[in-house]
Amino acid sequence: MENNAESSPCLALDAASPAVLGEPVVERLRHVATQHPPVAPGTRIYTDRTPFSAIFAVRFGAVKTVEFDDNGDEQVLSFHLPGEFFGLTAIHAERYVNTAIALQRTAVCSLSYQGLSRVADESPPLRRQLMRLMSGVILTEQGAYAAMAGHAAPARLAFLLLSLRLRMGGGRPLADTIRLPMSRAELGSSIGLTPETTSRMFTYLRREGLIEASGRNVRFVDPDRLQAMADPIAALNSPDQVPQNVAGTTSSAEGGERSHGEASGS
Amino acid sequence: MENNAESSPCLALDAASPAVLGEPVVERLRHVATQHPPVAPGTRIYTDRTPFSAIFAVRFGAVKTVEFDDNGDEQVLSFHLPGEFFGLTAIHAERYVNTAIALQRTAVCSLSYQGLSRVADESPPLRRQLMRLMSGVILTEQGAYAAMAGHAAPARLAFLLLSLRLRMGGGRPLADTIRLPMSRAELGSSIGLTPETTSRMFTYLRREGLIEASGRNVRFVDPDRLQAMADPIAALNSPDQVPQNVAGTTSSAEGGERSHGEASGS
DNA sequence: CGCGGGATTGATATCTTTCAATGTTAGTGG
DNA sequence: CCACTAACATTGAAAGATATCAATCCCGCG
Numbered sequence: 001m002e003n004n005a006e007s008s009p010c011l012a013l014d015a016a017s018p019a020v021l022g023e024p025v026v027e028r029l030r031h032v033a034t035q036h037p038p039v040a041p042g043t044r045i046y047t048d049r050t051p052f053s054a055i056f057a058v059r060f061g062a063v064k065t066v067e068f069d070d071n072g073d074e075q076v077l078s079f080h081l082p083g084e085f086f087g088l089t090a091i092h093a094e095r096y097v098n099t100a101i102a103l104q105r106t107a108v109c110s111l112s113y114q115g116l117s118r119v120a121d122e123s124p125p126l127r128r129q130l131m132r133l134m135s136g137v138i139l140t141e142q143g144a145y146a147a148m149a150g151h152a153a154p155a156r157l158a159f160l161l162l163s164l165r166l167r168m169g170g171g172r173p174l175a176d177t178i179r180l181p182m183s184r185a186e187l188g189s190s191i192g193l194t195p196e197t198t199s200r201m202f203t204y205l206r207r208e209g210l211i212e213a214s215g216r217n218v219r220f221v222d223p224d225r226l227q228a229m230a231d232p233i234a235a236l237n238s239p240d241q242v243p244q245n246v247a248g249t250t251s252s253a254e255g256g257e258r259s260h261g262e263a264s265g266s
Numbered sequence: 267m268e269n270n271a272e273s274s275p276c277l278a279l280d281a282a283s284p285a286v287l288g289e290p291v292v293e294r295l296r297h298v299a300t301q302h303p304p305v306a307p308g309t310r311i312y313t314d315r316t317p318f319s320a321i322f323a324v325r326f327g328a329v330k331t332v333e334f335d336d337n338g339d340e341q342v343l344s345f346h347l348p349g350e351f352f353g354l355t356a357i358h359a360e361r362y363v364n365t366a367i368a369l370q371r372t373a374v375c376s377l378s379y380q381g382l383s384r385v386a387d388e389s390p391p392l393r394r395q396l397m398r399l400m401s402g403v404i405l406t407e408q409g410a411y412a413a414m415a416g417h418a419a420p421a422r423l424a425f426l427l428l429s430l431r432l433r434m435g436g437g438r439p440l441a442d443t444i445r446l447p448m449s450r451a452e453l454g455s456s457i458g459l460t461p462e463t464t465s466r467m468f469t470y471l472r473r474e475g476l477i478e479a480s481g482r483n484v485r486f487v488d489p490d491r492l493q494a495m496a497d498p499i500a501a502l503n504s505p506d507q508v509p510q511n512v513a514g515t516t517s518s519a520e521g522g523e524r525s526h527g528e529a530s531g532s
Numbered sequence: 533c534g535c536g537g538g539a540t541t542g543a544t545a546t547c548t549t550t551c552a553a554t555g556t557t558a559g560t561g562g
Numbered sequence: 563c564c565a566c567t568a569a570c571a572t573t574g575a576a577a578g579a580t581a582t583c584a585a586t587c588c589c590g591c592g
Contacts, residue, residue: 418579418580419579419580459580459581460580460581460582462580462581462582462583463579463580463581466580481588481589481590
């Protein structure tokens with residue numbers, strides 16, 4: 001169950017570290033980092049009322065960050081998989097601005113921000129890693145934003161699934177099958193869809209032969225076409241595909257084709 | 267016309283600097299920073315094929331970052347106003363991943379990333395400023411994402427307008443009226459709406475008496491209610507408001523009140 | 533003064549949500 | 563080990579929101 005490639009990401013900081021940072025720096029990081037014991041699903045790792053002191057990384061399991069509206073309904077902001085950092089927004093705000101919740105049995109590590117700062121003051125390579133790390137977060141965030149703003153529901157789901165596949169397994173050999181750590185509702189919330197629509201999009205992707213999905217297990221049957229669907233840019237490659245009529249709602253059994261309008265004018 | 271509060275943001279780095287950083291550091295920054303001459307609207311400041319060497323800040327004018335899909339249609343990712351930095355995603359990717367375009371007559375300054383790194387290596391306060399700066403970008407980005415994912419069209423536009431108001435004028439006294447540096451199409455693209463829908467949302471906000479808008483001039487008539495609309499959380503405060511039927515499309519029998527447009531005589 | 537691009541408005545098609553019912557799965561306690 | 567329950571997932575039908583297609587309209591600009 002628990003991926004044992006569990007070297008603490010707090011010491012790895014986004015890249016091979018002892019080599020880059022030097023053993024003394026890693027040793028100092030060790031004192032700044034805390035390895036937290038595993039927590040149960042649903043556990044809040046921090047809240048917007050937790051005093052800010054540290055940034056976090058996932059060791060194993062998975063985390064979502066959410067925002068609550070008055071009704072207590074939550075809006076999922078992002079998911080964090082093993083090796084990924086979260087809580088970085090607190091650096092600017094000097095307080096946590098959202099809430100981080102474990103999706104599964106999850107272990108995280110934390111880096112005292114004060115301590116980290118001091119170590120970084122004396123290690124330019126570490127400082128550079130941190131910049132790179134934060135820039136990477138912005139990049140990811142911006143990609144997700146573009147996917148949201150520019151595309152329709154099926155594209156967003158395709159994008160999200162591919163993103164999760166890429167990020168699970170730490171990078172390397174792109175699993176054929178993944179097990180999602182979150183529910184349909186959570187998946188949907190993070191891309192601005194209701195659970196029902198999310199489910200319909202699963203059905204749709206299934207029918208199109210792009211994925212197989214049963215519960216939280218997803219098998220990528222035709223990653224290329226899925227990619228094409230996620231990314232209108234590549235869509236032209238697989239010609240008369242890119243079906244549009246998606247919602248099972250409008251009875252049409254026809255796999256209608258259209259050139260896919262897409263918003264973003266100008 | 268050009269806001270003369272034009273102290274180069276490249277030297278200010280997100281906060282009062284000489285005080286914090288010390289004059290020697292600011293002096294070194296001066297050598298790392300380049301003040302670029304004003305460029306015409308439409309000018310590309312960098313492209314995804316420009317070799318990465320520097321990050322940018324807006325001195326005056328306004329900038330949009332965009333991504334192109336195959337058709338040459340652009341998706342607006344974000345807007346950048348005076349004092350704001352952009353191009354930060356390139357740090358991670360080691361190349362620019364989008365394209366930055368001036369919306370008006372605009373001047374930017376750039377900081378060589380190499381040079382900046384060297385100065386930061388020797389100035390912990392500068393390093394901290396940079397972290398704060400990047401964290402702030404993530405925060406902003408995440409806020410925009412949440413607005414996108416969680417809300418409907420009118421809320422997204424309200425959010426965007428309020429965000430622009432807040433950011434124009436560098437922060438201080440919240441202008442009653444602003445002049446938008448971008449078209450309806452660009453505005454819409456950035457929040458995932460077509461130009462037509464964007465225009466309809468303007469009409470709607472106008473009819474509701476929340477704003478007056480004529481062309482690119484926008485006057486904030488009822489900022490509180492606008493805020494409430496942007497943020498469902500606060501919506502409960504103003505009870506029986508939170509109108510829902512928005513698109514003029516569905517024959518709004520809702521007649522009468524014509525608060526009329528006409529923003530301040532530009 | 534006329535041109536042309538952006539803005540607005542209208543009518544319709546399509547997509548997404550909402551409300552509601554049903555099916556399915558995993559976890560629990562007997 | 564099985565029955566049972568509660569949460570999650572899927573599906574359907576109708577309502578609502580947004581996109582698309584297509585005309586104007588209007589203003590800035592030459």
